[in-house]
């Protein structure tokens with residue numbers, strides 16, 4: 302039997318919103334939800350899209366007939382054929398309230414030009430690289446810890462990730478596991494990468510804000526490394542505005558100077574996406 306004929310109204314309601322010119326429209330490949338606040342997704346990578354590990358891009362969705370964009374750190378490394386993002390879910394967030402519902406096959410928009418300061422080029426040469434993150438601030442470091450260049454430039458890479466509770470650390474644990482089991486990265490990374498997860502709102506082996514653990518020396522004692530030294534240590538920071546400020550103050554107190562793309566320095570910072 303033939304399907305009933307569709308009315309013009311029905312067809313119009315089903316028609317996809319027009320994708321704006323000059324942006325990429327990519328296909329969602331996988332979505333994984335970690336908690337009611339966090340999820341990650343992977344999508345196709347446009348053939349001509351180049352970025353440096355640690356950079357961010359503007360990611361968007363059509364909401365009604367208008368595109369809504371937010372800055373998202375690219376969590377996959379520069380060599381990956383796909384793009385990965387790690388996102389918060391804000392119940393009434395203009396983008397994330399919609400983005401959290403995406404499924405494989407859906408379309409996600411991306412503006413063409415990536416940018417950002419959490420890149421290896423913005424740091425002067427050093428021996429030990431600290432990556433300080435809270436919440437989704439781990440995303441740019443998920444990219445950098447999977448990039449061989451990070452291990453060419455540094456003898457030791459320390460990734461700290463602080464979340465409210467243990468469930469929110471899972472993305473980070475999965476990443477480390479992936480690297481340890483990766484065909485090429487496992488050998489290249491060896492024991493250069495140290496993961497230091499901490500939580501603030503429930504019991505865990507490492508408890509407390511990273512800023513407190515730096516100030517009281519516990520971070521360095523646990524890792525078996527000396528206190529921060531501008532001669533050898535470099536830093537990258539990604540988290541909330543308050544976390545950036547407090548961590549930056551501690552690095553500056555230790556004598557490290559902030560850098561940028563134009564003027565490489567001893568540490569760099571970027572605000573983690575919210576909204």
Ligand code: A2P
Pocket residue numbers: 435436463464465500501502510511512541543544545547548
């Ligand atoms: P806390 O639980 O003490 O607020 P959020 O999910 O709100 O973005 O927070 C992520 C993590 O960042 C939490 O563990 C939180 O600790 C921590 N945090 C919040 N503010 C700061 C700050 N100013 N310095 C360091 N860590 C912070």
